[in-house]
Amino acid sequence: MKKYLLVILLAIGCIGTALAQQNTSYRAGDLVSPVVNPDGTVTFSLQAPKAKKVEVIGDWEEAGGYGLMKLVSKKEGIWSYTTPALKSEMYMYRFIIDGVTVIDPLNPFSRRDVGNIFSIFYVGGGYGDLYQVHDVPHGTVETVWYASAETQGQRRLQVYLPPSYLSDSHKSYPVLYLLHGSGGDENAWLDLGQINRIMDNLIAQKRIREFIVVLPNGTISKPAAAGETSDNMDFRPVMTHLLPDYKNGRYEASFDEIVGFVDRTYRTDAQRHSRAIAGLSMGGFHTWMIGLNHPQLFDYYGLFSAGLDLNIGQKPFAAYSNYEQKQTTFKNSGYQLFWIACGTDDFLYNINTEFRKQLDEKKIPYQYRESTRGHLWINWREYFVEFVEKLF
Amino acid sequence: MKKYLLVILLAIGCIGTALAQQNTSYRAGDLVSPVVNPDGTVTFSLQAPKAKKVEVIGDWEEAGGYGLMKLVSKKEGIWSYTTPALKSEMYMYRFIIDGVTVIDPLNPFSRRDVGNIFSIFYVGGGYGDLYQVHDVPHGTVETVWYASAETQGQRRLQVYLPPSYLSDSHKSYPVLYLLHGSGGDENAWLDLGQINRIMDNLIAQKRIREFIVVLPNGTISKPAAAGETSDNMDFRPVMTHLLPDYKNGRYEASFDEIVGFVDRTYRTDAQRHSRAIAGLSMGGFHTWMIGLNHPQLFDYYGLFSAGLDLNIGQKPFAAYSNYEQKQTTFKNSGYQLFWIACGTDDFLYNINTEFRKQLDEKKIPYQYRESTRGHLWINWREYFVEFVEKLF
Numbered sequence: 001m002k003k004y005l006l007v008i009l010l011a012i013g014c015i016g017t018a019l020a021q022q023n024t025s026y027r028a029g030d031l032v033s034p035v036v037n038p039d040g041t042v043t044f045s046l047q048a049p050k051a052k053k054v055e056v057i058g059d060w061e062e063a064g065g066y067g068l069m070k071l072v073s074k075k076e077g078i079w080s081y082t083t084p085a086l087k088s089e090m091y092m093y094r095f096i097i098d099g100v101t102v103i104d105p106l107n108p109f110s111r112r113d114v115g116n117i118f119s120i121f122y123v124g125g126g127y128g129d130l131y132q133v134h135d136v137p138h139g140t141v142e143t144v145w146y147a148s149a150e151t152q153g154q155r156r157l158q159v160y161l162p163p164s165y166l167s168d169s170h171k172s173y174p175v176l177y178l179l180h181g182s183g184g185d186e187n188a189w190l191d192l193g194q195i196n197r198i199m200d201n202l203i204a205q206k207r208i209r210e211f212i213v214v215l216p217n218g219t220i221s222k223p224a225a226a227g228e229t230s231d232n233m234d235f236r237p238v239m240t241h242l243l244p245d246y247k248n249g250r251y252e253a254s255f256d257e258i259v260g261f262v263d264r265t266y267r268t269d270a271q272r273h274s275r276a277i278a279g280l281s282m283g284g285f286h287t288w289m290i291g292l293n294h295p296q297l298f299d300y301y302g303l304f305s306a307g308l309d310l311n312i313g314q315k316p317f318a319a320y321s322n323y324e325q326k327q328t329t330f331k332n333s334g335y336q337l338f339w340i341a342c343g344t345d346d347f348l349y350n351i352n353t354e355f356r357k358q359l360d361e362k363k364i365p366y367q368y369r370e371s372t373r374g375h376l377w378i379n380w381r382e383y384f385v386e387f388v389e390k391l392f
Numbered sequence: 393m394k395k396y397l398l399v400i401l402l403a404i405g406c407i408g409t410a411l412a413q414q415n416t417s418y419r420a421g422d423l424v425s426p427v428v429n430p431d432g433t434v435t436f437s438l439q440a441p442k443a444k445k446v447e448v449i450g451d452w453e454e455a456g457g458y459g460l461m462k463l464v465s466k467k468e469g470i471w472s473y474t475t476p477a478l479k480s481e482m483y484m485y486r487f488i489i490d491g492v493t494v495i496d497p498l499n500p501f502s503r504r505d506v507g508n509i510f511s512i513f514y515v516g517g518g519y520g521d522l523y524q525v526h527d528v529p530h531g532t533v534e535t536v537w538y539a540s541a542e543t544q545g546q547r548r549l550q551v552y553l554p555p556s557y558l559s560d561s562h563k564s565y566p567v568l569y570l571l572h573g574s575g576g577d578e579n580a581w582l583d584l585g586q587i588n589r590i591m592d593n594l595i596a597q598k599r600i601r602e603f604i605v606v607l608p609n610g611t612i613s614k615p616a617a618a619g620e621t622s623d624n625m626d627f628r629p630v631m632t633h634l635l636p637d638y639k640n641g642r643y644e645a646s647f648d649e650i651v652g653f654v655d656r657t658y659r660t661d662a663q664r665h666s667r668a669i670a671g672l673s674m675g676g677f678h679t680w681m682i683g684l685n686h687p688q689l690f691d692y693y694g695l696f697s698a699g700l701d702l703n704i705g706q707k708p709f710a711a712y713s714n715y716e717q718k719q720t721t722f723k724n725s726g727y728q729l730f731w732i733a734c735g736t737d738d739f740l741y742n743i744n745t746e747f748r749k750q751l752d753e754k755k756i757p758y759q760y761r762e763s764t765r766g767h768l769w770i771n772w773r774e775y776f777v778e779f780v781e782k783l784f
Contacts, residue, residue, distance in 0.1 A: 048491065102494040108509065108618065108628055110504070115500050133620055166536065230524075230525050
């Protein structure tokens with residue numbers, strides 16, 4: 001009886017706090033936000049009769065920047081704003097209600113990026129289609145822990161296994177190791193990069209062959225993402241340079257233990273020509289240093305908006321020593337692909353330009369892809385798509 | 393340069409919107425919320441200088457109910473509230489700021505329950521310890537899709553594989569099939585039930601043996617959780633009775649295809665004495681109907697706050713036909729355990745009482761566990777712990 005009463009109250013959009021005793025997990029009313037309109041514009045709505053000012057802040061650039069857009073109060077306390085037509089993408093946004101920044105209370109879909117939670121939406125018709133689920137064969141995503149000799153503990157990683165992996169027990173697969181940026185973790189390329197969906201879709205479109213993607217955690221002082229360690233809520237996500245053991249090279253020097261675990265645990269084609277490594281921001285720096293320390297392991301390298309450090313050779317850590325000599329060895333290893341991508345608005349644009357100059361001087365071959373925009377997931381997802389189409 | 397400027401601005405807690413161009417994912421300031429104090433009280437804080445009224449609503453009962461607690465404005469626009477000492481648990485809460493219900497902007501940890509997102513926290517020292525991560529051997533969690541003959545499409549499920557599964561390739565394991573409630577999905581027992589952590593911890597404490605847990609999706613009209621289907625954001629999470637094909641018995645009748653997939657794909661001990669099934673609310677109803685339709689498959693049954701329907705035998709669907717006869721077959725199948733649990737404040741308490749009367753009349757053996765409280769994850773997590781200690 002109470003159950004049906006609840007349904008009726010929901011239907012008329014007036015669930016009260018009394019019923020919250022049984023279940024606080026119902027959304028009231030018919031208002032929907034956001035609505036992606038057929039013309040690619042997006043309408044946000046918020047019921048906040050007592051608010052004085054409501055803004056939306058998101059990562060689209062079509063409105064001439066990433067600044068604040070003000071919602072307009074319509075009637076009965078419902079605020080609303082419609083964007084210009086947006087390019088096909090996955091977007092993240094939040095509301096600022098009288099100065100308090102929050103997710104859209106009407107949107108059940110969210111993602112955490114470093115220390116904040118954002119509401120998300122997709123605009124289809126282009127790249128945004130690759131980031132959404134379609135009725136195609138789906139791969140498996142595994143959250144696994146491996147024993148690290150380096151840290152003397154377990155460490156967590158995510159693995160994407162392509163669609164045929166579970167059904168075809170004789171096939172072996174190439175592996176891409178894909179590294180997150182500062183403040184990120186082993187979940188970032190799934191939650192924000194949507195790489196399991198991209199892989200499913202590109203495989204279904206026969207744009208890539210099937211391969212495994214491994215997402216390690218590159219914060220050596222922490223075994224796993226915030227909230228997934230024994231610190232639990234005491235470890236709140238922060239930028240990695242605020243944590244111990246930042247840039248001491250232990251992660252890069254010991255990366256072969258991750259490759260070893262993966263080759264032991266999964267049906268991999270455990271050869272150099274079937275291994276790639278790429279990363280964004282700090283993960284691009286890691287990719288470069290891992291390549292220098294383990295040039296025999298990988299045949300493909302991707303640096304996405306890499307957080308390079310041109311003075312790293314001066315740091316007193318084994319992974320960073322003999323920096324010049326390691327570059328010569330790296331060059332002579334004869335890799336298939338060294339792919340560097342950066343956006344013109346990225347705060348790391350200049351250091352990437354300087355880095356490429358050094359590579360030119362040393363005649364270390366690479367391919368360069370310059371995009372517009374800054375240090376954003378919008379770029380990294382597109383770089384991922386472009387990069388994986390060149391692999392294996 | 394910009395990077396270090398950002399760090400400095402973060403350090404002094406005054407990041408502005410200008411820098412949001414590069415990254416909108418930093419949390420400003422030193423304020424922390426919530427803080428679980430050593431005495432088990434919990435302090436919430438919110439910076440909202442322009443707000444007129446701030447409340448917190450959560451699922452703890454220590455304050456004499458689940459009602460609203462008002463935050464008090466302290467100084468410089470910071471609102472604060474401290475709970476009484478709370479029992480060790482995982483708790484969910486939201487703020488209501490001038491009538492708008494949102495998650496805690498300072499808490500990076502959240503969970504979706506049906507259509508809403510909640511902030512979460514843990515109080516340790518009891519059950520809450522089981523729901524958090526500890527430095528114990530961790531199992532693997534897999535998100536997999538299986539081909540359903542019933543729906544002629546792929547369907548998504550989650551699998552927990554115990555710690556030794558990846559390393560010991562010869563061992564086989566019993567399986568618990570664990571079903572979600574209305575509005576839930578294959579993620580619910582992980583995100584809200586924390587069963588991967590409970591399993592890791594109970595196994596480490598040697599309170600249970602290692603076994604596999606399978607979390608299927610019980611909404612037959614949808615192949616996966618909201619946001620994980622080709623409907624993408626068009627399918628917003630709702631209570632299951634609002635979707636097509638509710639209570640037509642197709643899920644229960646075809647459940648053997650899930651068991652078949654699991655036995656083909658994983659190293660299971662594919663025998664009745666190594667199979668259990670349990671579910672909460674709608675999943676408790678499903679468990680009962682699956683038991684009646686496949687009594688040869690399972691030796692252990694768990695009904696947690698089951699959403700039973702005493703008139704189900706009158707519905708014109710194969711899974712629900714011959715209801716009386718199926719109960720006799722079920723009774724004669726000689727199962728190990730039929731465990732029923734319900735809270736005294738649950739809106740399904742009376743129907744569970746009525747159901748048990750019918751079982752008594754038919755001399756169908758069961759064990760009954762009555763708890764306090766209502767239709768809440770707090771109960772279901774505890775029921776899970778109690779139930780799995782009785783298995784295999």
